[in-house]
Amino acid sequence: MNRETAINTVLVAGLAAVPLIASAFDDPFIVTLATRIVIFALAGVGLNLALGYGGLVSFGHAAFFGLGGYAAGILASHALNYEPLATWPFEISGTTQMLVIWPIAMVVSAFAALVIGALSLRTSGVYFIMITLAFAQMIFFFAISWPAYGGEDGLSIYVRNQFPGMNTLDPTSFFLLACAILALALLFSSRLSASRFGLALKGARQNDQRLASVGIGPFRVRLTAFVISGMITGLAGALFADLNRFVSPSMLSWQTSGEIMVFVILGGVGRLFGPVAGAALFIILEHSVGPISEHWQFLLGILLLAVVLFARGGVIGVLAGGARHG
């Protein structure tokens, strides 16, 4: 077992221990906090596919996070108000079933990622960073100025959506549900990065002319990766909406894009468990330093600067050592 595997095992064990720790301390808030970590890690796993494996520095993943959240919020609000979502050409009603909401959230995010990716991937480098940011801002401003679903005030989901055979309002159940999805996403991510497609994607990052010369078009590989990446982040958004029972344009803001990026980079770009480590560190820091000083973001900024300037490779990079593979 190498050191990176050992770190990953510690992270998994840490998450598994959360319900036990929470019941030992009799503090259910720990579970909610851990659920936040898991959901943010899931969003990071999505971004890591594009950013880490594909080298696509997307500064607009909040768009997919927010769209997933709004998909969940809008479907639930229609179901709870007994208003059909559409009456023509046939009647479509809202739903509170997570098993229906998740695929819809993923399809919506995938469609947005397809459009944004198809336009943005015409460019590269700094242009790509700024364009993905600008598209996310476009959706953000649309959400703010469109009054039907709360506009700037956001949209409340009065009752958490349902999952068959489970009481999702119980924090531990919801936590385990989120963990199961994160585990699936990590499994998918590791299988994908080892697959022919994953190798082609890494090839596109390293040298796209060489990839083209062996007969693989880099554009389609990148676009596919961008769409998958957006779908996973969108799913995280739907879960986040259910965690807070609230959706607001702040999920779409550029700060959210920055934070998702921070999770990935703090943990270690292109490392399978990087987003998990990064999200855990970020949230724990926020909640341990936050009460001591209201200016915790100052410390976060200094810490981030230190990681970028002196500890390249993030937490996992520093602890596990060695260049990342791939």
Next chain:
Amino acid sequence: MSLILLIEQVLNGLQFGVMLFLMAAGLTLVFGVMGLINLAHGSLYMVGAFACAAVATATGSFWLGLAASLAAAAAAGALVEIVVIRRLYDRDHLDQVLATFALILVFSEATRWAFGSFPLYLNVPPSLSGAVTLPGGIEYPAYRLAIIVVGFAVAAGLFALIAKTRLGIQIRAGEADREMIGALGVDIARLYTIVFALGAGLAGLAGALVGTIQSVQVGMGEPVLILAFVVIVIGGIGSIKGALIGALLVGLTDTLGRFLLPIVFATFMDASSATSVGSALASMAIYVLMAGVLVARPSGLYGVRA
């Protein structure tokens, strides 16, 4: 819809555009010469606005405040360049984005520490507080007109600086080949600091000028920063001319979109839904413009490299 109202909106669009140009010029210079993407540029805009507000309140003179905004932003820029930014020139864009994102957090929290969370207000200087009557009987606030004049004057000065002076020659040479001008005996590190401070000073000036129209508060820089990104993506990264054209395009599109789209929709919708649809679409208009430009020219209107 009266013609006078339309002309007023065009002037507002120009004013917004030249203000965006002051921001975008620094961003595009820094990228063109150093190859650096600087998210903290919006923080320098904020520093300028706060410096202006603090000095204007303390001394009672807006003009001293304006000078202070230039000095404070340029000094903050030079300091940040020396301490942090110069370690990032050889890094990839991802590291630059993250490090300058961290700088935003540091700047914002430090400003909140120093000035508190409440917005400050700046008054328009008395000599510019009235309205002027333009040819055709249009009344327009003198202050906004002054911003337009200052913006175009700065643009002209910047073009002259780049085209005519020794510093401008070094900047252009630095864009073309930095190793070569280093070998020719130009102190690259000093040149980079000067360029960064110049861009920072322009951003600070923009912050101070706009601070009188809007409120001065923490976080005021980032929305403008993102618009400035849109400007330089449209204009072509690294091109001052592109930044000017892009800024005016974005300023006019945004202002006129907000004014005209609700009117257009009102011709076939009821008034309240026309307002909401129109304003929702207007807030997206500049991004649609940007997407359109990119489809036609992936490296912007005057961009040379992708």
